[in-house]
Amino acid sequence: MSDTLTGGCLCGAVRYQVQQTMRFRAYACHCTDCQTRSGSAFGIQQSVLSADMTIDGPLITGRHVQPSGAVAGIVACEKCLTRIYTSNDQRPGIVNLRAGTLDNSRDVIPAAHLWVSSKLHWVIVPVDAMCFETQPQDMAGWLEIFKPEAVAEND
Ligand SMILES: [Zn+2]
Ligand SMILES: [Zn+2]
Known part of the structure; x- marks a missing residue:
């Protein structure tokens, strides 16, 4: 995938661009919070670095306190309520794009599937995907999924 990601909301009022200086691998999350959200x-x-992202348009932010105590900020288009990204106060500097808002969302292949213990029974996870019954318990586990990779400046 290109190092420049673009996307936006359903109605077109919100558009964003991410000039990635750091690349992260995507993941799918089957937790009941993600199902509800x-x-x-x-x-x-x-995931992308928030410093790499520019976003234009009318935004509203919801808040959700997770069981861990982490506070998630959920950012959406004010007009059509498409959720664009979430932030997490335990992971400053990184935001999680809702990958379906990417213009090239079909290029996103989750490197891992989290919370397969609560996935819907008809969802078949690819046999070669990295799976977690719940989620990584520490930063080292998250880094195994993200495999952050700096993008060379002359790329
Ligand atoms: Zn919109
Ligand atoms: Zn989840």
Whole structure:
């Protein structure tokens, strides 16, 4: 995938661009929070550095305190309520794009599937995907999923 990511909301009022200086691998999350938040089967998260992102348009922010105590900020288009990204106060500097808002969302292949213990029974996870019954318990585990990779300046 290109190092420049673009995307936006359903109505077109919100558009964003991410000039990645750091690349992260995407993951799918089958936890019940992601099911409720997305109103669907699972969430697909594409992490990026917040400093790499520019976003234009009318935004509103929701808040959710997770069981761990971490506070998630959920940022959406004010007009059509498409959720664009979430932040997490335990992971400053990184935001999770809702990967379905990417213009090239079909290029996103989750490197890992989290919370498969609560996935909907008809969802079949690819046999070669990295799976977690819940989620990584520490930063080292998260880094195994993200495999952050600096993008060379002359790329
Ligand atoms: Zn919109
Ligand atoms: Zn989740």
